[in-house]
Amino acid sequence: MIMMKTGVKYAVGVVIAGIAVYNSLYFRPLDEKLAEGQEIAFDATALVEEMWGNELLAVYDSATDIRVLLERLKSDPESTFEQEAQALGIGNIGYFKVKGEGKVLELNENNVLLQLGDQSIEIETEFIFGNAVRDASGLIRINDYDETSDFNSISEAINDKIRKEVIPAFRAKVSTENTVSFKGALELNKAHLNLSQIEVIPVSLQILP
Amino acid sequence: MISLKKYSHIAQFQSLIALFFLCMALALMTDNFMTTDNFWNVMRQISVNVCISVGMTLVILTAGIDLSVGSILAFCGAVTAGLLKYGIEIPSANLYIGFTVLGVVLAGLLAGGAMGFINGYAITRFKVPAFVATLAMLTMARGFTMLWTEGHPITGLGDEFGFLGTGWFLGMPMPVWISGIVVIAAVILTTKTRFGRYIYAIGGNENAARLSGIPINKIKVWVYVLAGMLAAIGGLLVTARLDSAQPNAGMSYELDAIAAVVIGGTSLAGGRGTILGTVLGAMIIGVLNNGLVLLDVSPFWQQVIKGIVILLAVIIDKSNSKSE
Numbered sequence: 001m002i003m004m005k006t007g008v009k010y011a012v013g014v015v016i017a018g019i020a021v022y023n024s025l026y027f028r029p030l031d032e033k034l035a036e037g038q039e040i041a042f043d044a045t046a047l048v049e050e051m052w053g054n055e056l057l058a059v060y061d062s063a064t065d066i067r068v069l070l071e072r073l074k075s076d077p078e079s080t081f082e083q084e085a086q087a088l089g090i091g092n093i094g095y096f097k098v099k100g101e102g103k104v105l106e107l108n109e110n111n112v113l114l115q116l117g118d119q120s121i122e123i124e125t126e127f128i129f130g131n132a133v134r135d136a137s138g139l140i141r142i143n144d145y146d147e148t149s150d151f152n153s154i155s156e157a158i159n160d161k162i163r164k165e166v167i168p169a170f171r172a173k174v175s176t177e178n179t180v181s182f183k184g185a186l187e188l189n190k191a192h193l194n195l196s197q198i199e200v201i202p203v204s205l206q207i208l209p
Numbered sequence: 210m211i212s213l214k215k216y217s218h219i220a221q222f223q224s225l226i227a228l229f230f231l232c233m234a235l236a237l238m239t240d241n242f243m244t245t246d247n248f249w250n251v252m253r254q255i256s257v258n259v260c261i262s263v264g265m266t267l268v269i270l271t272a273g274i275d276l277s278v279g280s281i282l283a284f285c286g287a288v289t290a291g292l293l294k295y296g297i298e299i300p301s302a303n304l305y306i307g308f309t310v311l312g313v314v315l316a317g318l319l320a321g322g323a324m325g326f327i328n329g330y331a332i333t334r335f336k337v338p339a340f341v342a343t344l345a346m347l348t349m350a351r352g353f354t355m356l357w358t359e360g361h362p363i364t365g366l367g368d369e370f371g372f373l374g375t376g377w378f379l380g381m382p383m384p385v386w387i388s389g390i391v392v393i394a395a396v397i398l399t400t401k402t403r404f405g406r407y408i409y410a411i412g413g414n415e416n417a418a419r420l421s422g423i424p425i426n427k428i429k430v431w432v433y434v435l436a437g438m439l440a441a442i443g444g445l446l447v448t449a450r451l452d453s454a455q456p457n458a459g460m461s462y463e464l465d466a467i468a469a470v471v472i473g474g475t476s477l478a479g480g481r482g483t484i485l486g487t488v489l490g491a492m493i494i495g496v497l498n499n500g501l502v503l504l505d506v507s508p509f510w511q512q513v514i515k516g517i518v519i520l521l522a523v524i525i526d527k528s529n530s531k532s533e
Contacts, residue, residue: 024312033305146365
């Protein structure tokens, strides 16, 4: 009797384990799986090329005037961050789309200093790093990408395009006393808001006649 | 002379009072604490600690300790995510073995159980102190996690798996359901089964338990296996919630688990304590964490305050013990 009970116990166990394994695994030919993976390999540079003009720059057309933004940040940072900033997740870092016009004060090795009214801002021309342009745009969302590395590579591709196409043409022509129109991204920390040193990563730079 | 049952009731009552006053204070001091959204947010956040702490309670009840649960959590989360995303490739047989969500959940539990078994085996077979054996596993599991993930997060695990961490079922978040089931199972295990009575007996007096014929080594190994599996459930919840297995997940989670157990009235000397006390302890820690964030207290001060709360809990535990 006891033997029979133990036998039934083991049999039930084996059946449950069998059902669990059957519903846990599936098998495919490896070459088929690898071929499928290659078909969907991610190309960040191609994506950025595709979206640069019609989507990315178009989004920056609706950027907030930087002087208006800075005034709002001075008077009510909380609601300005809430209304204007893009953020990747929770935290104090916010990314803003900004535009404006200013007179060139200084041509520095790493940036161009512009005067906008009583405020001076730096247009970065050397160290184009980080995710400010990608995240300020609000176009590219992490949840749309399976791999974090794919998501990060979009920023690399955007920054690379700015370094190779936006900056050199501008630096070659700009001189002090020029008036420059710019669009770009600004990264600010709500908890340590420093509005005395504003650094904009440009997506578009024009020397006005 | 206070009986074991009465001691547990006193400890739970103290935890309940502490939780009540903490909630009242936070309700008065912040605008957002007493909201439905924040309630579920806190419950979701403590779910992981509840799972780990339940395992830690079983271990501490046997007068042991498990420092490896945070690393096991990370490893099991990584194994789960890796198998779900990449499966197993066997080039020599031109075979790809894919895993369903059920498959990776079972694989994660198996991995956690295996690591717990190694802990338990080292402690019982080679008489390695639990502190040292689990400290070694803490390092090993973290190393295995880094090797498995190559130091990078594994992301994009799909909605079906994400449902375990972010989904709602019958008006309650899935992590709360899962941790609730874990708690009910653990309460039944510790109060209604022979295995549970053995755990208390071993922690109360190991020699007496041995002389009574309790298979101490077997029970201890199973306790560490269960602790490992519960850490794995914590790993599944974290990974599903973040849709990402982070190689540095679970850092210092063992300390929060030990804190929840101690605050919940379980004696570090073993043999005394309850699962429900631990749940209250985890809730106190969760509410405290949430309240300190809502009050915008610096993370550095948060650590200090949590340390003081743990110290107070141990002092109260000691004073309760003296009155026995």
